[in-house]
Amino acid sequence: MARSRLTAERESELYEAVIDLLGEVGYDGLTMDAIAARTHSSKATLYRQWGSKPELVAQALRHHKPVRLDEIDTGTLRGDFLEMVRRSDDCRMEKDSAMMRGLAHAIHSHPELLQALRELLIAPEMTGLDALLRRAVERGEVAADNPALRLVPHMMIGSFIARPLIEDRPVDQAFLAQYLDAVVFPALGV
């Protein structure tokens, strides 16, 4: 029997459903049954196409594109960061932050998942952020030996995780802009 391919659109729907479910029930609660039910597909299709849950989740992460930092180049560090905020819509940020919570424990008990997350989401973001910060150093906006340069991802991740935890509110564009002004720019001496 010829292996029937899903359409690209159908595949996108499936991946989005996996990301949503991750945020709702976490990695351990995410079953092939739940994915099949949510997407109105058969488990047979899921297994034929992806083989296993870790593979399906890794593919869903690969498909789930973060804001493309490498497309941003406004000419100033402040401008680049504010453009990054402008491109992050509130609904998407809430979904991403739920997904990260859903993965938080799983990535430490499933090393292959942490590996996938690093390669597919964290590494591209870090590369984009590095490029953006390197340009700021070259323009003389930030001192090359500023120790906060390598801590920008830590500051940003903090804003995403801490707000729901402490304030019981999701991260939104207004909060991110305040956080940049109060924390990130002063640490970078901008």
Add this chain to the structure above:
Amino acid sequence: MARSRLTAERESELYEAVIDLLGEVGYDGLTMDAIAARTHSSKATLYRQWGSKPELVAQALRHHKPVRLDEIDTGTLRGDFLEMVRRSDDCRMEKDSAMMRGLAHAIHSHPELLQALRELLIAPEMTGLDALLRRAVERGEVAADNPALRLVPHMMIGSFIARPLIEDRPVDQAFLAQYLDAVVFPALGV
């Protein structure tokens, strides 16, 4: 039959085991069976003493004291923060960070757990941190209207969550000291 009480020491052991297991298997994977096996106690004892898993976890959190910020008062903001780092031993920080990851998803699907975490761990930390920052403002070390004042918890949580995620290394005292110097103090203008 008279309800037999556990000794305080035995209770402490049980709570520590619950915290360890939370870090290892996450809240959803934490079963009364696993707790009974790890602590060599009977499930009957656990249910008699705590009634249910959420109650047992809430009590374990209550028992798991964070660094007591309200005992710290060195006379300068820098001194207070460095004393906080000095009192946080590396092994304890690694355990706490595993526990937080284990709880990350669960607290969003179990509101009573988030409530317990807020009341028992977050609120006392926030109160301690507030007092420490208020003194710095009174001494004139930090401007009263510095917008980073209310974002210190976000910055600190970022350092804890992001390092294992990005660098695959646990938070330790040396890293925390660097983070304070590079991020927290500049944001506060100290």
